[in-house]
Amino acid sequence: MTNFQDLSYQLRIGIVGLGNAGSALLPSIAKHPNVKVTAASGRNVERLKKFAGDYQAEYYLSVEDLCRSELVDAVYIASPTELHVEHVKIATNYKKHIIVEKPLAVSVEEADLLIQSAEQAGIHLIVGHSFSFEPPIRKIREIVEEGKLGNVRMINNWYYNDWMYRLRTPEELDTALGGGVTYRQGSHQFDVIRYIGGGMIRSVRAMTGRWDESRPTEGAHAAFLEFEDGTAATAVYNGYDHFLTTELTFGIGEGGPSQRTQGYASSRKAIQQLSSSDEERTLKSQKGYGGKQSKNYAQEKAHQPFFGLTVVSCERGDIRQSPNGLYVYGEDEKYEVQLGTETGRDVMVAELYDAVVGDKPPIHDGRWGKANLEVCQAVLQSARERKEIYLSHQVAIDLSHRTLMK
CATH class of the missing domain: 3.40.50.720 (NAD(P)-binding Rossmann-like Domain)
Known part of the structure; x- marks a missing residue:
């Protein structure tokens, strides 16, 4: 704390x-x-x-x-x-x-x-x-820094969900205005990967997908990220509401238990029933403060949140999330690290x-945010040009001034 x-x-x-x-x-x-x-x-x-x-x-x-x-x-x-x-x-x-x-x-x-x-x-x-503020991600970075499992060598984050068919404004579906999953959710995904890996990504090779003409922006991407020290990472995101990674994460999503309660592909089917983007915008406005469909964020968290499936491989072990913390797969044993109720x-x-x-310099300052943005843009550029993109605005993480978690 x-x-x-x-x-x-x-x-x-x-x-x-x-x-x-x-x-x-x-x-x-x-x-x-x-x-x-x-x-x-x-x-x-x-x-x-x-x-x-x-x-x-x-x-x-x-x-x-x-x-x-x-x-x-x-x-x-x-x-x-x-x-x-x-x-x-x-x-x-x-x-x-x-x-x-x-x-x-x-x-x-x-x-x-x-x-x-x-x-x-x-x-x-x-x-x-x-999401890189969340306890499991910060604890993974601490375990990496401790060095008991050796150096981190591979980071994978795969997230399949219904993002494209949640209520959206037209601007959220316009890539030029920062819409689509690569800008809006890649910002989280690449941030988590960079935080765990130390920040310094060397290059990106990626492809993106626009698979629904009625939602004209990137709804999926697959990216291979290489860090300066040779650590490899994959970032896979698919927001088209078919398979959900909650099937692999104990039924837990970003805020707690899975929200799929209305049957298979409920988000996609609900959007298809709307008559216009104006109707969708009106419904989305009802999710804001005091609206008819607003969430009770104070009671949202039931478990540690899962931003998809994250698996981190070090030289002498692997790490992944558990419902209440982390599973660590060491050389001689598998054990669980329990984490507290603090949220990101x-x-x-x-x-x-x-x-x-x-007067403590923040980790997530403007230059850190700029570096994550550079990865988002590199993914889009790599997909357009079908080539590897080298980065020049990355910054290393500095946790020297932070208090370690207990």
Whole structure:
């Protein structure tokens, strides 16, 4: 757990966007003894008024008005990807510390602009790749660093799910705006792989798939990633709602037990019944804060979350997740490592607090987010050009300042 530097300091956070991502962070903010949500901005006035009443907070219809507030020290930017550049720049103009949802931007050039803006403003910029914050992934990295199993040599993450047929806005299905599984979910997948492997990917060879004309973006990819030290990794993602990897992960998905309760291919069949993208957009809006279909994120986690099937091979053993931690397959025995109830979002809030209050450099800073974005772009480029793509913006992970898990 994080050691807080100043128990009297209250970090005040404003939320930009009260959709799924913005709503999901609220329980983690509430858990932290020194962080408080004080404001939100968005377009849905009814939702904002409910939020303001529930949290005794301010609400605004513009991001600039929120960032202008003296009751806000930091902002969580959970707006659509295509708005990240605009909203991060507004926050840096008002010198607010930032967590921005993944991906950081849609191009490396845009990422550079945001990193430079944050540095000039003297504020911390964290990119919210929440799955590498999760306890099993962080513990795998710790085991790798301890060296008892030897050096890591191979990392595999395979994820089959229904992502393409969950409720989507048109922008989420437009690759040019950062849509599709390679940008939206590859950001998580490559982040997890880079975190475990130390960060420095040398090259990418990949293919992508667009297999449904009604959902015109990448719904699948298969990538081979080579690290600078020769470690090999595969990243396979298929969001077309046929086979689900929850069949291999104890029925557990990203937030807890598998959500498939309506029968085979229920997400795909439900989307096919909708009359228009406007109807889909309306239904998705109901999943935001206070909506008819909103989740109770405070009660979501029943087990350690599984972002697909992750298997890590070291020279003298393998590691994979268990429902409550990790299975370690050593040379002489297999054993389980039990992990606590902390969530990745809890750690993300703590990383922001430690950066602002304790002056600890965050792991998931702008350059880390830029490096993950570079992998996403390399996968798309490799698929287009059918060749290996070499990377030039990778950064190594530095855990020297972090407190080890217990």
